[in-house]
Amino acid sequence: MIKVIGLKKNYGRVEALKSISFEVEKGSVFGFIGRNGAGKTTTMNILTGLIKFDGGKIIIKGKDFLKNKQELLKSIGYLPETPTFYNYMNAYEYLKFIGEIIGYEVKNISKLLEMVKLTKQSKKHIGAYSRGMKQRLALAVAFMSSPEILFLDEPASALDPEGRMEMLELIEGLKDEKITIFLSTHILNDAERVCNKICIIDEGKILLTENLSQLYKSYIQPIFDVEFDEDPRSEINLLKKLNWVENIKEEGKKISLYVKDIDYAKKEILKELSKLDTNVISYQIRKSTLEDIFMRMIGKNEII
Amino acid sequence: MKSFKAYFKKEILEAKRTHKYLVLFIGIIFWPAILNPLMLKLLPLLMKNYLPAEAVGMFSDLTRDSAFQSFLSDSFQIGMIVMALALMGLVANEVRLKRLVFPYSRGANPAGIVLAKYIHYAITISLFMLIASLINYFYIDRLFTGGMLSVIIVLESTLLYMLYYCTLLSVLLYLSSLFRRGLAAGFTVLVLAFSLSIFNQFKIIRIYLPNYLIFKAADIGYIFDNSLIPTVTVSFCLIILFVFLSILRMKKIDIA
Numbered sequence: 001m002i003k004v005i006g007l008k009k010n011y012g013r014v015e016a017l018k019s020i021s022f023e024v025e026k027g028s029v030f031g032f033i034g035r036n037g038a039g040k041t042t043t044m045n046i047l048t049g050l051i052k053f054d055g056g057k058i059i060i061k062g063k064d065f066l067k068n069k070q071e072l073l074k075s076i077g078y079l080p081e082t083p084t085f086y087n088y089m090n091a092y093e094y095l096k097f098i099g100e101i102i103g104y105e106v107k108n109i110s111k112l113l114e115m116v117k118l119t120k121q122s123k124k125h126i127g128a129y130s131r132g133m134k135q136r137l138a139l140a141v142a143f144m145s146s147p148e149i150l151f152l153d154e155p156a157s158a159l160d161p162e163g164r165m166e167m168l169e170l171i172e173g174l175k176d177e178k179i180t181i182f183l184s185t186h187i188l189n190d191a192e193r194v195c196n197k198i199c200i201i202d203e204g205k206i207l208l209t210e211n212l213s214q215l216y217k218s219y220i221q222p223i224f225d226v227e228f229d230e231d232p233r234s235e236i237n238l239l240k241k242l243n244w245v246e247n248i249k250e251e252g253k254k255i256s257l258y259v260k261d262i263d264y265a266k267k268e269i270l271k272e273l274s275k276l277d278t279n280v281i282s283y284q285i286r287k288s289t290l291e292d293i294f295m296r297m298i299g300k301n302e303i304i
Numbered sequence: 305m306k307s308f309k310a311y312f313k314k315e316i317l318e319a320k321r322t323h324k325y326l327v328l329f330i331g332i333i334f335w336p337a338i339l340n341p342l343m344l345k346l347l348p349l350l351m352k353n354y355l356p357a358e359a360v361g362m363f364s365d366l367t368r369d370s371a372f373q374s375f376l377s378d379s380f381q382i383g384m385i386v387m388a389l390a391l392m393g394l395v396a397n398e399v400r401l402k403r404l405v406f407p408y409s410r411g412a413n414p415a416g417i418v419l420a421k422y423i424h425y426a427i428t429i430s431l432f433m434l435i436a437s438l439i440n441y442f443y444i445d446r447l448f449t450g451g452m453l454s455v456i457i458v459l460e461s462t463l464l465y466m467l468y469y470c471t472l473l474s475v476l477l478y479l480s481s482l483f484r485r486g487l488a489a490g491f492t493v494l495v496l497a498f499s500l501s502i503f504n505q506f507k508i509i510r511i512y513l514p515n516y517l518i519f520k521a522a523d524i525g526y527i528f529d530n531s532l533i534p535t536v537t538v539s540f541c542l543i544i545l546f547v548f549l550s551i552l553r554m555k556k557i558d559i560a
Binding site: 041045048050069070071073074077078080082083084086089093097098100101102103138141144151 | 307310314322401402406408410411412413558
C-alpha cells in the first residue's frame with residue numbers, strides 16, 4: 001500500500017531523514033515509534049504531502065506519490081499531533097468546509113459528529129474547545145469520505161484515559177475494515193496492542209521494521225524467573241551445575257535463571273525444579289515488552 | 305473549483321466573524337467618505353475663533369472638486385493603511401498557524417485557495433470603494449458648491465482607484481505568502497505604495513507605475529486619456545504576475 005524507498009529530508013544542514021525505507025501492507029496497522037525528534041512527524045508530513053523531500057521515492061497504491069499527489073491525497077486521512085482549525089468556526093462549519101474541498105456530502109456530517117461524540121458541541125466555536133475535543137474533531141476530519149489510508153500522529157496524546165481506550169478500540173475496529181493505518185506513537189503499550197508491524201526510527205534512521213509476533217520471537221530473552229516458597233540458597237548450587245544454565249541471579253525467594261538454549265531449557269526446567277526440596281510457587285519466561293526492545297534498539301544506536 | 309468555492313465561502317465567513325468587513329468599512333467608507341466631507345464643512349465653523357482668517361477662508365472656499373480630491377487623498381492614505389494592516393496576514397497567518405494542514409492533507413488545490421482569497425477581497429475592496437465614492441458624492445453635492453464634479457467623473461476616478469487597490473492587493477497577497485509574519489508583508493506594501501508616489505513627478509516613468517492611477521484619478525475633467533493605457537496595462541500585468549507567483553509559492557511551500 002505504501003512503499004518508501006531511500007527517503008531523505010534535510011532542514012538546512014541537519015539531516016532529518018537519512019535515506020529511510022519501509023513498506024506498509026494493505027489493511028495493516030503500522031506502528032512508527034521513536035523518540036522526540038527522531039523523524040516521525042517529518043515522515044508523516046512528507047507522506048501526507050505537507051512538506052517536500054530531498055531524495056528517495058514514495059509509492060502509494062502503486063502510484064508515484066510526487067506525480068499523483070492530488071489524486072492520492074483524496075484517499076488519505078491525516079490526524080496531526082496538534083491539530084489547528086479556524087477558531088471562529090464551529091465543528092459543523094469546519095467539517096462542511098473540508099467536506100466541500102473533498103466532495104463530502106453535507107448530510108453525513110451529523111453522523112461523523114456523532115461518531116466522535118461532538119454532536120452537543122457542534123455549534124460551539126472551536127476556539128472554546130479543549131485539546132481532547134479538538135483531537136476528536138481532527139479525527140472526524142481524518143475520517144471524512146472513508147480514506148483508505150489513515151495517518152495518525154500521536155492520536156491519544158491529548159486524550160484522557162477513557163478517550164485513549166476509545167481511540168484504541170476505534171483503531172482495532174478500523175483494522176477489521178481493512179483500512180491501512182500508519183500510527184506514530186510514544187505510548188508503546190498502545191502500539192503493542194493495535195499494531196501488526198513495528199518500525200523503530202531514531203535520529204532519522206530506521207533501526208528495525210518487523211512484524212510484532214516475529215519481533216517478540218527475535219527479541220525473547222533467555223531468562224526464567226522462578227519464585228520459591230523459602231530462600232532457595234542451598235538449592236542454587238544444584239541448578240548452577242546444569243550445563244544449559246549460564247548464570248543465576250538471586251533476590252530473596254526469587255531467582256533469575258539465565259539459560260544458553262531457551263528451547264532446551266523449556267523442556268528441562270520443570271524436571272529440574274521438581275527435583276529440588278524447596279517448593280516452587282511460580283516460574284515464567286521473562287517476556288520482552290515492546291518497551292524493552294525499543295530501549296535496546298535505541299541503546300545500540302547510541303553506541304553506534 | 306471545489307477548493308475555490310470552499311475558500312471563497314470561508315473568506316466571507318472569516319471576514320464577518322473576525323470583523324475584517326467592519327475594519328475595511330471604517331478605513332475605506334466611514335473615514336474618507338463620510339467623516340472627511342463633514343470635517344471639511346464643519347472645521348472652519350469650529351475653528352474660526354482659533355485659526356487666522358486666511359486659513360479659515362481656505363476651507364470655506366472649497367469647491368465640490370477639491371472636496372472630492374480631499375476624499376481621494378484620504379482614500380489613498382487611510383484606505384491603504386487599513387487595507388494593508390487588515391489583510392497582511394491573508395496567507396502568512398494561514399501558513400504560520402498551520403491552518404492549511406487539513407485542507408492540504410485532503411488534497412486542496414493551492415490555486416483555488418489563492419484565487420478565492422484574491423477575488424474575494426478584490427471584490428470587497430472594489431465594492432467598498434464604489435460605495436464610498438457614491439456616498440462621498442452625495443455629501444459633497446449637498447455640502448459644497450462649484451466645480452465640475454459629476455457622477456460620471458466620480459465613477460471614472462473610482463474605477464482607477466479600484467484597479468490601484470486590486471494591484472496592491474496582489475502584491476500584498478504575494479508578500480504575505482513570502483513572509484512568515486504578516487506584519488512584514490503589510491509594511492513592505494505600505495512603503496512600496498507611498499514611495500512609488502514620488503515617481504508621479506517624473507512624466508516619463510510615472511505612466512508605467514500603478515501610482516499614476518491615483519494621480520490621474522484626482523485629475524478631475526481629464527481623468528481618462530491615452531496616458532493611462534500603459535499604466536492600466538502594467539497594472540493588469542502586475543496583478544496576473546503576483547497572483548501567479550502566489551499560486552506558485554503556495555504549491556511549493558512547506559505547510560507543516
